[in-house]
């Protein structure tokens with residue numbers, strides 16, 4: 114028997130369901146035996162498409178090669194070639210655009226981190242699974258070229274679940290995962306790179322995303338928990354890492 118949510122998996126991973134349905138699906142993931150695997154599979158596909166889109170650009174020699182193979186004994190005047198090459202390029206650009214996965218966010222970094230959060234929810238996989246920050250924090254030592262402090266959560270509604278080592282391009286970062294009620298929160302920490310790219314807080318459809326920069330590090334928080342809960346954890350992180 115197949116789960117009734119199965120046909121919504123593709124919409125879910127692209128964050129294209131209505132916000133309430135998106136949240137219901139997130140909750141459903143923890144109880145369903147079929148959907149988490151389907152979501153993981155779809156995320157892999159999405160990642161592969163994105164990488165293919167990024168790495169593919171046809172060099173001019175390839176255009177020439179294709180042209181020659183199509184017209185082995187051509188006597189066509191040269192101007193025709195000059196028209197054909199840009200047409201090919203335009204066609205390739207149009208195809209790449211159509212293949213590019215749609216996303217609610219315009220910042221590719223934020224979209225990638227929302228994808229990572231969904232993958233973590235679907236797989237339940239964490240590199241280090243521990244509720245004690247004194248175990249999770251040292252786990253990152255030697256794996257990251259920077260350090261940051263974990264906030265004290267003893268008297269808060271949050272519990273620590275664990276952490277992952279994640280990559281944005283070539284740059285390693287931390288994904289620290291917390292839980293509040295039924296919701297998971299991912300806090301991502303990377304080295305801050307340029308002056309731009311501090312989107313503040315926004316709602317990527319059904320996911321709350323907060324971004325802030327502190328002490329040379331770039332933080333992102335992604336969760337399906339509400340804005341108030343997210344804000345609370347942001348404040349705690351900022352407090353822990355203040356000078």
Ligand SMILES: [Zn+2]
Pocket residue numbers: 116117118119141145146147148
């Ligand atoms: Zn299901």
